[in-house]
Amino acid sequence: MAADGETNPETGKLEFSLDVPFPSSREATIALRSLSPDREPRRGGISKHLSVSGSTLSVRWSADEARILRVSVNSFLDHLSLVIETMEMFGPPVAL
Amino acid sequence: MTVVIGFEGSANKIGIGIIKDGEVLSNPRRTYITPPGQGFMPSDTARHHRAVVLTVLQEALEQAGLKPADVDCVAYTKGPGMGAPLVTVALVARTVAQLWGKPLLGVNHCIGHIEMGRLITKANNPTVLYVSGGNTQVGYRLHRAAWQLFGQISNDPSPGYNIEQMAKKGTQYVELPYTVKGMDVSFSGILSYIEITQHCYNGDELPVALQETVFSMLVEITERAMAHCGSQEVLIVGGVGCNLRLQEMMGVMCKERGAKLFATDERFCIDNGAMIAQAGWEMFRSGQVTELEDSWITQRYRTDEVEVTWRD
Structure with missing residues (x-):
């Protein structure tokens, strides 16, 4: 898992990115679709974008305040670990 | 299948x-x-x-x-x-x-809750009283949750069950605020009243009073709903629904109307x-x-x- 954080000089926003490798693109897509439906609870102040490329799940955050960013990233990591544990216990995915 | x-x-x-x-x-x-x-x-x-x-x-x-x-x-x-x-x-x-x-x-x-109650009791077309920690409603009307009151009581296994056990010790009835307006009940005021007056009682009376007052209100609006809909069945669901005193009081009302009461136990109520x-x-x-x-x-x-x- 690779992570990177910095302040964007153009927008002044705090940015954070995370790349999570999965055994296959199928599993990365499952994680994406499990983690995507729930919106960020707060209106404005933060945006989060999830995408899959190959077998890697990528998440990009952009936030006004470090506090909001930290809460969102923490909560995402909690959710991610639950999804991965679920896959380990109840996977692998059936053939489509 | x-x-x-x-x-x-x-x-x-x-x-x-x-x-x-x-x-x-x-x-x-x-x-x-x-x-x-x-x-x-x-x-x-x-x-x-x-x-x-x-x-x-x-x-x-x-x-x-x-x-x-x-x-x-x-x-x-x-x-x-x-x-x-x-x-x-x-x-x-x-x-x-x-x-x-x-x-x-x-x-x-x-x-x-409603579908599980219907499955277990085989009620045909009941008026449903849904009363739980977080939600209280008859039919589709929404009420301030009974949780506001029962949340003060231990939630293991459920407040509805625990207050029933606590109320078994009390013998005396204390009058509490009773608010029913049409199909709506209001529980606000009851908790404040208890908080303000509880030093006057030895502690055993309040669970009885709380049960009798709140459940009377619920039975009243359920009866009104039945009268409006011409319904002859009542189904009680939700975590507080496993309270036997509530079931007993509802049973009296149903008997007077010639209606049938359905309820489930704690396995499916909670x-x-x-x-x-x-x-x-x-x-x-x-x-x-x-x-x-x-x-x-x-x-x-x-x-x-x-x-x-x-x-x-």
Whole structure:
């Protein structure tokens, strides 16, 4: 898992990115679709974008305040670990 | 044959149940217990559910003697309830639905209680009183939750059950504020009244008074609903619904009207996974599914927002 954080000089926003490798693109897509439906609870102040490329799940955050960013990233990591544990216990995915 | 697995975790219980055509194959549950007088906070509750959800899922499959391939649909509670616990349980439901290649179905928690009550009691077309820790309603009218009152009482196994045990000690009745306006009840004022006056009593009277007052209000509006609808059946569901005194009082009213009373015990009254599976079973059989992108949870979710496609 690779992570990177910095302040964007153009927008002044705090940015954070995370790349999570999965055994296959199928599993990365499952994680994406499990983690995507729930919106960020707060209106404005933060945006989060999830995408899959190959077998890697990528998440990009952009936030006004470090506090909001930290809460969102923490909560995402909690959710991610639950999804991965679920896959380990109840996977692998059936053939489509 | 249709097999549905149901995931429930909207409040302090986490339950996963499996239903096969009206038969409960398994229904394991865990309760997050906090000290009396302390409610359960969303993040702590979510942490509790997170710690046990996968174990409970394994138990549900093992007790039912089923493999994931035998499941036809994965149902989960979409709302109403506390956000963080709802998300925790929904994440697992979404993930296994995809791993197993099964359709997903978001269920309204209140509909789950009602459908489970109907399944267990075989009531035909009842007026439903749904009274629980978080939600109180007759038919589709919403009321300030009885939780405001019963939340002060231990939630292990449920406040409705515990107040019944506490009330057995009291013999004297104390008058409390009684507010019914049409089909609405108001519980506000009762708790303040108790807080202000409790030093006057030895402690045994208040549970009795609370039960008698609140339940009288609930029986009154239920009777009014029956009169409006011409209904001859009452079904009590929800966690407080397993309270025997409530059932007794409702029974008296029903007898006077020549109506029939239906109620369930704590296995199915208190939040559980099978009730979500049962509502999911009805919805799935009528052709409903929830696409993953629409599977977000919602803390507020009125019962009458659900389109009932499974009943005339």
